[in-house]
Amino acid sequence: QSVLTQPPSVSAAPGLRVTISCSGSSPNIGNNFVSWYQQLPGTAPKLLIYENNKRPSGIPDRFSGSKSGTSATLGITGLQTGDEADYYCGTWDSSLRAEVFGTGTKVTVL
Amino acid sequence: EVQLVESGGGLVQPGGSQRLSCAASGFTFSDYAMSWVRQAPGEGLEWVSGISGSSDGTFYADSVKGRFTISRDNSKNTLYLQMNSLRAEDTALYYCAKGAGGGSYSELGYWGQGTLVTVSS
Numbered sequence: 001q002s003v004l005t006q007p008p009s010v011s012a013a014p015g016l017r018v019t020i021s022c023s024g025s026s027p028n029i030g031n032n033f034v035s036w037y038q039q040l041p042g043t044a045p046k047l048l049i050y051e052n053n054k055r056p057s058g059i060p061d062r063f064s065g066s067k068s069g070t071s072a073t074l075g076i077t078g079l080q081t082g083d084e085a086d087y088y089c090g091t092w093d094s095s096l097r098a099e100v101f102g103t104g105t106k107v108t109v110l
Numbered sequence: 111e112v113q114l115v116e117s118g119g120g121l122v123q124p125g126g127s128q129r130l131s132c133a134a135s136g137f138t139f140s141d142y143a144m145s146w147v148r149q150a151p152g153e154g155l156e157w158v159s160g161i162s163g164s165s166d167g168t169f170y171a172d173s174v175k176g177r178f179t180i181s182r183d184n185s186k187n188t189l190y191l192q193m194n195s196l197r198a199e200d201t202a203l204y205y206c207a208k209g210a211g212g213g214s215y216s217e218l219g220y221w222g223q224g225t226l227v228t229v230s231s
Binding site for chain 2: 002032033035039044056086090091096097098099100101102103
């Protein structure tokens with residue numbers, strides 16, 4: 001059972017915007033950086049966002065991240081069919097002394 | 111180009127052991143913490159274990175503590191996961207992943223393709 005909670009699914013039409021929430025607590029999100037990962041069907045996860053809001057080279061600016069208190073949010077604008085994937089948040093938990101992932105959110109483009 | 115190639119997966123009986131390997135290339139292996147992350151069929155990601163670049167720090171998920179041991183050989187650029195007392199719930203695709211520099215186990219920027227471990231009689 002994950003310590004980070006995400007909605008099971010979100011959906012929107014092409015071109016629109018979706019947001020995915022990641023709710024945690026003080027030992028994890030509250031005191032550590034958050035990363036976001038995209039996992040396309042049948043592939044390994046890919047880092048989308050690190051240090052709450054930074055994008056690795058090659059990640060389009062349609063993807064954005066933010067953090068407030070013990071919650072984080074991933075935003076995807078200009079939704080494309082290629083964005084259909086599972087998305088996970090992740091962060092270090094200072095109490096568990098372990099990296100923890102969110103429960104995962106499936107994005108569907110209508 | 112960073113490459114991570116896992117091997118060692120397969121079918122193992124409950125209570126048995128398995129050792130996974132991850133061959134790394136394209137970066138200075140000893141400078142980076144490494145992690146094992148697993149994904150059970152149809153399920154989400156679960157971080158299993160991490161090890162610092164110099165092996166002076168090792169961390170485990172509660173679900174595997176006392177049964178799994180992570181190690182690395184920096185002379186061979188290889189990461190290992192020794193899995194003992196395997197259970198059906200350990201069945202998963204096991205990924206090795208490279209963390210950000212400075213001993214961080216987060217920001218897993220590179221992942222292997224995974225190796226499947228199936229625990230069944």
